Amino acid sequence: MKFGTQLKILNNKTSKIVKLYFIIGSILFLVGFIFFANMLSNDIREDVSVVPDLYAQFIGLPDNINLENFLTDYFMTKIIPSIDYPILFCDSLLVPFSWENINVPQRNYSSLDTGDKERLTKLVKHLHHQGNYLPLFLDNNRKKLVGYVFFGETSSMRQLRYLPYAASVFVIIFIAVGAFALGYMRRNEKNRIWIGLAKETAHQFGTPTSSLMAWLNILESRLEDGEGNQELLDYIGHMYNDVTRLQKVASRFGKVGSTIKLKEISLDKGIAEIVEYFKNRVPKGKKRIKLIYFSEIQHVKLNIDEELIKWVLENLIKNAIDAMTGMEGNIIVTASPSDNMVSITISDQGKGIPRGMFKEIFLAGVTTKERGWGLGLSLAKRIIEEYHQGKIRVIQSEINKGTTIEILLPVSNGGKK
Numbered sequence: 001m002k003f004g005t006q007l008k009i010l011n012n013k014t015s016k017i018v019k020l021y022f023i024i025g026s027i028l029f030l031v032g033f034i035f036f037a038n039m040l041s042n043d044i045r046e047d048v049s050v051v052p053d054l055y056a057q058f059i060g061l062p063d064n065i066n067l068e069n070f071l072t073d074y075f076m077t078k079i080i081p082s083i084d085y086p087i088l089f090c091d092s093l094l095v096p097f098s099w100e101n102i103n104v105p106q107r108n109y110s111s112l113d114t115g116d117k118e119r120l121t122k123l124v125k126h127l128h129h130q131g132n133y134l135p136l137f138l139d140n141n142r143k144k145l146v147g148y149v150f151f152g153e154t155s156s157m158r159q160l161r162y163l164p165y166a167a168s169v170f171v172i173i174f175i176a177v178g179a180f181a182l183g184y185m186r187r188n189e190k191n192r193i194w195i196g197l198a199k200e201t202a203h204q205f206g207t208p209t210s211s212l213m214a215w216l217n218i219l220e221s222r223l224e225d226g227e228g229n230q231e232l233l234d235y236i237g238h239m240y241n242d243v244t245r246l247q248k249v250a251s252r253f254g255k256v257g258s259t260i261k262l263k264e265i266s267l268d269k270g271i272a273e274i275v276e277y278f279k280n281r282v283p284k285g286k287k288r289i290k291l292i293y294f295s296e297i298q299h300v301k302l303n304i305d306e307e308l309i310k311w312v313l314e315n316l317i318k319n320a321i322d323a324m325t326g327m328e329g330n331i332i333v334t335a336s337p338s339d340n341m342v343s344i345t346i347s348d349q350g351k352g353i354p355r356g357m358f359k360e361i362f363l364a365g366v367t368t369k370e371r372g373w374g375l376g377l378s379l380a381k382r383i384i385e386e387y388h389q390g391k392i393r394v395i396q397s398e399i400n401k402g403t404t405i406e407i408l409l410p411v412s413n414g415g416k417k
Contacts, residue, residue, distance in 0.1 A: 021181065025174055033167065036159075086152035088124060092145050096120045101152075124150055213243050245277075248307060260305045260387055264412045268298050268335065270306055271344070274313050275333055282321055289324050289331060291317070296336040303412040304388055312380040312392075316346045316405055319376070323350025323403065341408045345395070349402040358394040384409070 089098040096109055102123065104116045112120075127133055127150040134151075138144040153161070220236050275293040282289045302309075313333075320331045329349030336343055353361060362381040384392040390409040397403040 021178055025178070029170065029174065036163070085154045086123065086127075086150075088120070088127070088150040090124060090148045090150065092147055094124055094128070094148065096124065123152075127152060213240075213247075216240060216243065260308065262303045262305055262388075264301050264303050265306055266298070266300065267302050267304065267306065267309065267342070267409075268295050268300070270310055271295065271313060271333060271335055274310060274317065278314075278317050278321065283325070288328050289321060290329070292330055292332045294332070294334045294336075297342055300337055300342055301412040302342060302409055304409065308383045308387065309409070312383050312407065313344070313346070315376045315380055316407075320346055320348035320350065320403070323348050323352075325350075327351075329402075337411070338408070340411055341390075342411055344407040344409070345404055347402060347404040352399040352401055353394060353397040353403050354399065355397070358397065361394070362392070 084101065086102050087100045088096050088102070090096050099106065099120065102120070104112065104120055109117070109120070132151050132153075134149045135145055136147045136149060138146045216236060216239055272293055272295070275291050279291050282291065317331065317333070324331070327350060330347075331349075332345075332347045334343075334345050334347075362377050381392050384390045384407055388409055390407060392405065392407050395404050395406045
């Protein structure tokens with residue numbers, strides 16, 4: 001299956017999963033909300049049913065019944081047993097003398113211990129502050145106050161009051177989980193794109209490099225039969241080196257997304273080889289670019305995949321050369337120990353990078369060049385930080401003055417051997 005087709009399938013799959021999550025989640029939320037609202041409605045209906053029930057019984061009372069006894073009996077047998085909220089009866093001085101649905105023993109207030117008294121007193125003050133009370137008067141003129149009835153909220157009213165907050169929290173969590181899942185899938189999708197792109201590149205490199213190597217072998221064998229062809233043979237030697245390098249590049253792309261094997265080696269020689277390679281390939285002209293390498297890691301061991309680290313260094317040096325196109329100056333590569341790490345810096349005197357892009361240049365698709373996909377530094381960051389637990393960063397850059405990029409790699413077993 002072609003890489004483009006795989007990418008299209010991945011995008012469609014991610015899109016479908018996200019749509020299903022939000023559609024199914026929204027339906028479940030609406031169903032749950034409707035169910036809970038109906039349950040609250042039934043509870044509230046039961047709470048208020050006492051009023052029409054009392055009215056119905058009151059209408060059917062005979063003329064000779066003692067109304068006070070009827071109301072007292074109805075209150076004590078019908079209302080009090082059915083309530084699920086705190087209720088207190090206090091005298092005119094706000095001293096409780098009876099209570100229900102409160103975790104305090106039902107006995108004379110004066111015989112209660114100090115803790116229970118304080119609990120009742122705090123509850124009375126709280127309900128009084130909320131206005132949840134009714135004054136009791138002895139006469140119809142409401143002049144002689146004899147006490148108060150304090151009452152709390154029913155469970156259904158509490159649930160109804162908290163319903164908007166609970167719904168808001170659920171919606172926030174629902175959206176947050178969806179956003180996290182989407183980001184996670186996007187990251188996985190990006191990783192699969194990287195791996196697919198790298199392996200496709202390795203595959204595409206493989207056939208032409210093998211063919212070039214075969215043609216070089218044929219050309220070399222024929223030139224060796226003649227005389228005076230030493231210069232051409234030298235050119236062929238350089239071509240061999242470049243084709244071999246192409247094969248290494250293909251091999252490096254093939255490692256992306258694969259399990260790599262780290263080996264304990266000294267990187268000093270490898271860095272020197274890379275610098276020497278680019279010395280022979282910098283643009284020639286009146287304005288010269290000079291590559292310089294300073295090393296203090298000749299005996300330092302690193303646990304790395306040498307080919308991948310070389311790939312990163314080649315990429316950075318190539319970027320430094322590109323940044324100095326049409327300019328002259330030095331590209332300085334330094335390698336030195338630094339607190340159980342090896343610091344490798346590549347400094348150029350080129351065009352520089354705006355400060356706001358110090359971190360952005362390591363993102364896929366971001367580039368300061370007129371050409372290119374902006375993948376090189378993103379791959380470099382992945383190789384250094386994910387595969388080798390190191391760091392890569394821009395430590396200094398000024399427009400038209402140059403840039404310094406640093407790589408930090410952990411040393412192996414103390415670093416020296």
